[in-house]
Amino acid sequence: MNRKQFLVTMITIIVASVALIVTNAIFAYIQWIWVFVLSMLGYMYLRYKLSTPLQTFSNKFNMLVDYDLDVETAEQMAKDGMNNSPTKTIQQLYAMYYGMAQYYNGKYEDAIKTFHLLELNNECGLPHPGFRFFRLCSF
Numbered sequence: 001m002n003r004k005q006f007l008v009t010m011i012t013i014i015v016a017s018v019a020l021i022v023t024n025a026i027f028a029y030i031q032w033i034w035v036f037v038l039s040m041l042g043y044m045y046l047r048y049k050l051s052t053p054l055q056t057f058s059n060k061f062n063m064l065v066d067y068d069l070d071v072e073t074a075e076q077m078a079k080d081g082m083n084n085s086p087t088k089t090i091q092q093l094y095a096m097y098y099g100m101a102q103y104y105n106g107k108y109e110d111a112i113k114t115f116h117l118l119e120l121n122n123e124c125g126l127p128h129p130g131f132r133f134f135r136l137c138s139f
Helices: 003-026 032-066 071-083 088-104 108-116 129-137
Strands: none
Touching (some): 003 032, 032 071, 032 088, 071 088, 088 108
16 A cells, blocks of 8 residues: 555545534434444554555565575565555654665665664554664664
C-alpha cells in the first residue's frame, strides 16, 4: 500500500463516517452504535492493509538475508519499500531494513549513515528491535 492508496483509503473512511453521521441526523432510526461499528471496521481494514505488506516484506527480506540468497535484492526491496511507504513510521521501519541490508552487503559506512537518520520511537514503552542492531553497527 503506497501513500496515494493510504490517503484515498483514509479520505474514503472519513467521508463514509461523515455520511453516516449526516444520515443519522436525517433519519432518526439509524442508531449511533452503527456509526461507531462501521468506523471501527474501516479502521481495522486500514490497519490490515498497512501491516500485511510490511509483514510479507519482512518474511521475504529475512529469507534473502539470513540464508545469503540475494542480499542485493533484499537491499533493493528495502529501498523501494522505503520510497513507497504510506506513513512516516512505516518508512522508518523500511529504512531500518535498508540499513541492515547495507550492513550485510558490506557497505558499513552507508549502513551507519542510514541508522543515524532513523527516528524510531519506543512503542508501548519497549525499545524497538532495531536499536539492538544499531548499537552493534555504530561501534
